Amino acid sequence: MKIFRSSKVIETLMIAALLFALGTANVFAAKQEPKQKNIILATTTSTQDTGLLDVLIPLFEKETGYFVKTIAVGSGQAMAMGQKGEADVLLVHSPDAEKKFMDEGNGLNRRLVMHNDFIIVGPGSDPAKIKAMKSSADALKSIAKANALFMSRGDNSGTNAKEKTLWKRAQINPEGQKWYQQTGLGMGQTLNVAAEKKGYTLADRGTYLALKKNLGLDILVEGDAALLNIYHVMEVNVAKWPKVNISGAKAFADFMVSKRIQAIIKTFGTDKYGSPLFFPDAGKKVEDLGK
Amino acid sequence: MELIVQGIIKAFELIISFDPEVLGITWLSLKISGTATFISLLIGVSTGTAVALTNFRGKKLVISLINTGMGLPPVVVGLFVTIMIWRNGPLGFLEILYTPYAMIVAQAIIATPIVMGISLAAIQNLSPNLRLQILSLGAGSLQMVWVLIKEAKLPLLAAVMAGFGGVISEVGASIMVGGNIKGYSRVLTTATVMETGKGNFDIAIALGIILLILAFLVNFLLTQIQQRQQAR
Amino acid sequence: MTEKSIIEVKNLIVQRGKVTVLDIRELSVGQGRSLSLIGPNGAGKSTLLLTLAGLLPLNKGLLLFAGKPVNDRTSLAMLRRNAAVVFQEPLLLNDTVYNNVALGLKFRHVSSGEISRSVDEVLNYFGITHLVKRSAKTLSGGEAKRVSLARAFAIKPRLILLDESFNALDPPSREAIISDLQNILEQTKITAVLALHDREDTLRLAQDVAVMSAGKIAQYGTTAQVFNHPDNEFVANFVGTESILEGIVKTVSPDGMVMVAIDGKIVEAVGRFCAGQKVYCCMRPENVTISNNIQGKISARNVFDARVNKMIRQGFLYKLILDCGFPLVAYITPPSCEDLGLKEGVRVMASFKATAVHLMKREK
Numbered sequence: 001m002k003i004f005r006s007s008k009v010i011e012t013l014m015i016a017a018l019l020f021a022l023g024t025a026n027v028f029a030a031k032q033e034p035k036q037k038n039i040i041l042a043t044t045t046s047t048q049d050t051g052l053l054d055v056l057i058p059l060f061e062k063e064t065g066y067f068v069k070t071i072a073v074g075s076g077q078a079m080a081m082g083q084k085g086e087a088d089v090l091l092v093h094s095p096d097a098e099k100k101f102m103d104e105g106n107g108l109n110r111r112l113v114m115h116n117d118f119i120i121v122g123p124g125s126d127p128a129k130i131k132a133m134k135s136s137a138d139a140l141k142s143i144a145k146a147n148a149l150f151m152s153r154g155d156n157s158g159t160n161a162k163e164k165t166l167w168k169r170a171q172i173n174p175e176g177q178k179w180y181q182q183t184g185l186g187m188g189q190t191l192n193v194a195a196e197k198k199g200y201t202l203a204d205r206g207t208y209l210a211l212k213k214n215l216g217l218d219i220l221v222e223g224d225a226a227l228l229n230i231y232h233v234m235e236v237n238v239a240k241w242p243k244v245n246i247s248g249a250k251a252f253a254d255f256m257v258s259k260r261i262q263a264i265i266k267t268f269g270t271d272k273y274g275s276p277l278f279f280p281d282a283g284k285k286v287e288d289l290g291k
Numbered sequence: 292m293e294l295i296v297q298g299i300i301k302a303f304e305l306i307i308s309f310d311p312e313v314l315g316i317t318w319l320s321l322k323i324s325g326t327a328t329f330i331s332l333l334i335g336v337s338t339g340t341a342v343a344l345t346n347f348r349g350k351k352l353v354i355s356l357i358n359t360g361m362g363l364p365p366v367v368v369g370l371f372v373t374i375m376i377w378r379n380g381p382l383g384f385l386e387i388l389y390t391p392y393a394m395i396v397a398q399a400i401i402a403t404p405i406v407m408g409i410s411l412a413a414i415q416n417l418s419p420n421l422r423l424q425i426l427s428l429g430a431g432s433l434q435m436v437w438v439l440i441k442e443a444k445l446p447l448l449a450a451v452m453a454g455f456g457g458v459i460s461e462v463g464a465s466i467m468v469g470g471n472i473k474g475y476s477r478v479l480t481t482a483t484v485m486e487t488g489k490g491n492f493d494i495a496i497a498l499g500i501i502l503l504i505l506a507f508l509v510n511f512l513l514t515q516i517q518q519r520q521q522a523r
Numbered sequence: 524m525t526e527k528s529i530i531e532v533k534n535l536i537v538q539r540g541k542v543t544v545l546d547i548r549e550l551s552v553g554q555g556r557s558l559s560l561i562g563p564n565g566a567g568k569s570t571l572l573l574t575l576a577g578l579l580p581l582n583k584g585l586l587l588f589a590g591k592p593v594n595d596r597t598s599l600a601m602l603r604r605n606a607a608v609v610f611q612e613p614l615l616l617n618d619t620v621y622n623n624v625a626l627g628l629k630f631r632h633v634s635s636g637e638i639s640r641s642v643d644e645v646l647n648y649f650g651i652t653h654l655v656k657r658s659a660k661t662l663s664g665g666e667a668k669r670v671s672l673a674r675a676f677a678i679k680p681r682l683i684l685l686d687e688s689f690n691a692l693d694p695p696s697r698e699a700i701i702s703d704l705q706n707i708l709e710q711t712k713i714t715a716v717l718a719l720h721d722r723e724d725t726l727r728l729a730q731d732v733a734v735m736s737a738g739k740i741a742q743y744g745t746t747a748q749v750f751n752h753p754d755n756e757f758v759a760n761f762v763g764t765e766s767i768l769e770g771i772v773k774t775v776s777p778d779g780m781v782m783v784a785i786d787g788k789i790v791e792a793v794g795r796f797c798a799g800q801k802v803y804c805c806m807r808p809e810n811v812t813i814s815n816n817i818q819g820k821i822s823a824r825n826v827f828d829a830r831v832n833k834m835i836r837q838g839f840l841y842k843l844i845l846d847c848g849f850p851l852v853a854y855i856t857p858p859s860c861e862d863l864g865l866k867e868g869v870r871v872m873a874s875f876k877a878t879a880v881h882l883m884k885r886e887k
Contacts, residue, residue, distance in 0.1 A: 049489045069389040071470045188488040211490035427608035428627035
């Protein structure tokens with residue numbers, strides 16, 4: 001007998017659920033900003049962790065009316081997002097990977113924004129005796145020789161890419177060594193792990209300075225030309241991914257290299273850390289940096 | 292130890308001074324997780340009840356699936372939702388990735404099986420004759436379902452608590468689909484992760500404490516209601 | 524039955540999975556009648572009640588309410604709105620007594636004033652007005668039972684379906700509830716189908732009885748018919764072995780001896796009754812003595828010439844169905860049986876003491 005089935009119950013519930021879903025969808029539709037307002041900025045953690053973006057983004061939004069969604073991930077992941085068209089503009093620091101990204105036609109208009117430098121930090125006891133070494137390669141060799149603990153990001157970020165390049169230059173393959181450990185974490189957390197375990201690590205100066213107070217890690221090697229940390233801005237290729245907000249991306253990239261913002265970058269962090277965290281480089285050539 | 296004390300002091304500073312950023316983050320956490328829990332309640336209770344009250348082929352399989360869903364790893368949900376709603380994904384036209392709406396969706400997906408599973412068990416635990424008794428008193432199907440839900444309201448409140456507790460403390464999916472955007476999709480958990488990353492342990496601890504207080508308050512409130520119901 | 528039928532089934536088959544749990548060719552309960560379903564556990568009494576309430580799907584056959592077939596949503600709703608089921612468990616909601624009793628009325632969107640009046644009335648009827656504000660979860664078994672009865676009667680049903688449910692109660696509450704139920708059934712003349720365990724309850728609450736066995740109705744008739752003239756061995760065994768006879772008190776002597784007229788015969792009994800009262804006379808078979816002829820030595824007050832209608836072997840005993848002008852059941856051992864040369868059709872003397880007769884007040 002059909003009448004005994006509870007199908008009516010389900011029907012009613014389903015209709016209720018559907019109505020609710022429609023209601024929610026309406027809210028979504030109503031609240032959604034116009035498409036072209038949103039810019040997805042995929043960037044490295046260091047720009048967020050230092051607080052630089054917290055200063056720049058509100059300025060940009062106020063001036064242009066765009067809304068920037070900052071997704072702070074490693075440079076590697078940021079470029080992976082760009083490669084899939086899931087970001088509009090990238091602010092990253094992994095030059096070799098960036099070149100590959102550009103060569104594959106994923107990006108447009110790669111422009112130099114700023115640099116700071118990487119430093120090798122470690123415990124004050126300095127078991128590998130690398131303090132004040134001029135060459136990063138020599139320092140890494142000493143670390144390897146002393147079997148001193150080295151914490152790697154291991155997350156394909158810009159810093160991690162730089163670190164891999166440095167090992168290559170030192171002609172050492174640290175992979176699988178007992179003293180070489182990968183955290184898989186961001187810069188800040190990796191610094192904390194290194195501090196806890198009294199190990200060495202490679203860090204960008206900005207993040208290090210921002211975190212210095214709680215760490216107990218010293219700068220041991222700095223100033224090597226190989227340690228330059230260079231940030232570029234790139235727009236994601238709209239020809240490849242039509243949904244990219246190219247005008248927004250271009251506006252943000254232009255903003256980053258504008259004179260006024262470059263001036264802000266130049267002084268950012270001075271009040272808090274005593275020295276600037278980044279050096280503005282718009283319009284310069286990579287070859288001239290650090291000279 | 293000093294760090295923890297510092298964190299606690301900082302937490303009270305932030306709370307007492309009504310720090311607008313912290314307040315905003317807290318309010319957003321409540322709104323997002325509250326909405327997600329509400330949605331999961333609508334879907335979870337209705338579906339759970341429907342599954343409990345109907346007999347169909349494969350019912351056992353469906354119940355097993357729901358119970359498995361109660362333990363859905365948030366990051367898996369985050370990944371799945373991200374793939375569905377990113378620009379070039381099947382639901383990309385909605386353009387909700389890196390919005391609070393995406394977080395609500397992800398959290399609702401996490402909470403729904405929890406609410407559904409508990410509702411299902413709650414309704415199944417009622418005497419099978421109760422349903423017939425209610426029908427025999429002249430109830431329509433909807434009236435019957437409503438009375439059953441009301442009768443199971445204590446375990447259903449537990450479902451709300453479990454669902455809300457699950458999503459307010461969840462970080463993996465929220466950071467993936469929300470992006471931890473300042474003032475927009477930054478909630479207590481994602482902010483805690485970020486501040487930890489930045490080495491601002493005091494703020495991280497403060498946020499953690501606020502999260503705990505919040506979870507405690509909500510559960511305390513619901514427990515109060517539950518106890519009062521029981522005592523009556 | 525001459526009354527208009529309220530609930531009726533025809534060629535009913537109900538299956539659970541592939542097992543047939545009900546197979547009833549015909550059953551009809553007339554307006555104002557009260558039918559008791561008796562039978563062993565698993566005979567299908569509860570299933571039949573649920574089916575009559577329109578709560579279980581029929582696999583085959585027809586269900587009629589007030590003469591109209593129940594075969595679509597409208598007629599089903601009609602049946603459900605007019606029938607009230609009282610289950611074995613009280614099945615009260617976790618709410619106040621008031622809200623529990625008001626439940627059926629709320630489903631009918633009755634105005635709150637009306638609800639309040641009906642609830643007061645029915646609570647009063649079951650003597651539980653003082654419980655109105657109590658939480659259902661704090662009630663005793665007897666109180667909960669009364670609330671569930673009140674809830675069913677609150678909707679003023681045309682048909683009440685009651686599943687046997689008094690056994691769990693302590694004897695005083697049980698007695699009190701049955702007595703109240705007896706009164707309300709008599710006063711409201713509501714049609715009732717009751718699944719009962721107890722023959723005595725059946726006598727008190729019902730006029731008709733259907734003996735069920737394995738999903739079928741083994742015998743259906745008035746209580747007197749079924750209890751005294753079982754159609755077959757199953758019914759005979761199940762309805763118990765007590766002879767229950769309808770009688771009228773003729774005279775009462777000052778020393779408490781009561782003369783009861785049964786089918787023209789006079790049975791002597793003991794009890795506090797007055798002349799003209801309608802009674803049931805119950806005689807247990809083990810109290811009946813069988814002998815060949817009057818040998819002048821029988822001290823029993825009641826001695827009757829009887830014909831052996833039936834001999835049923837029952838364990839170590841024979842059960843005799845006797846006709847003394849009224850039906851009477853007796854037990855006898857096989858050796859005595861041989862001694863007396865008993866077989867069906869022979870005549871014997873049946874005797875029992877006046878104190879062995881149990882008298883019960885009879886309303887109908």
